Amino acid sequence: MKNQALLVIDAQQELIDGNQNQNTVFMKEKLVNNINLVVEKALKSKALVIFVRDLDVSKGKGEGFQIHQNINIPENSKIFDKKATNAFYGTKLKSYLHGNHVKHLVIMGCKTEHCIDTAVRSATINHFDVTLVKDGHSTSDTSTLSADQIIHHHNEILHGHYNIDHFSLVRSAQEDLFTPTHDRYR
Secondary structure, three states: OOOEEEEEEOOEHHHHHOOOOOOOOOOHHHHHHHHHHHHHHHHHOOOEEEEEEEOOHHHHOHHHHOEOOOOOOOOOOEEEEEOOOOOOOOOOHHHHHHHOOOOEEEEEEEOHHHHHHHHHHHHHHOOOEEEEEEEEEEOOOOOOOOHHHHHHHHHHHHOOOEEOOEEEEEEOOOOOOOOOOHHHOO
């Protein structure tokens, strides 16, 4: 099925590996491996591959700002830089997706409770069906919750999150993510 895109959010070197002020994300190797797996699936499905980078990471420059060195970046992928938590705010992402007639987004990346949560919710109100990759997003521990708890909580609350016409489902990286199952639930 065409009209799909993989949206990899904030999978940046310093955000994934951490720095002197911030811990590495939970299960970073699994995250990177699953991103690479889903990138391959996207390419086989002829879906667009899009990366979004946060300009706050590593002050928007240097190696730390770049997409993680172990992530395969296809030549024809598109990269958007953002200043806000919301990947759609202040970027040309929405117009790019609509211009390519995208109807379904597969979302992965960092950090779960911030940019991933916001992207899933924003995508549904911007007329996209969303598949959140349940083992394809991560975060680090907070003073209140462990990263594992945050990830599991978001997988639970975002599965079935809807805005009347469009909604999100949560599926494993091992599944056929580019065969959307949303119509089974409409």
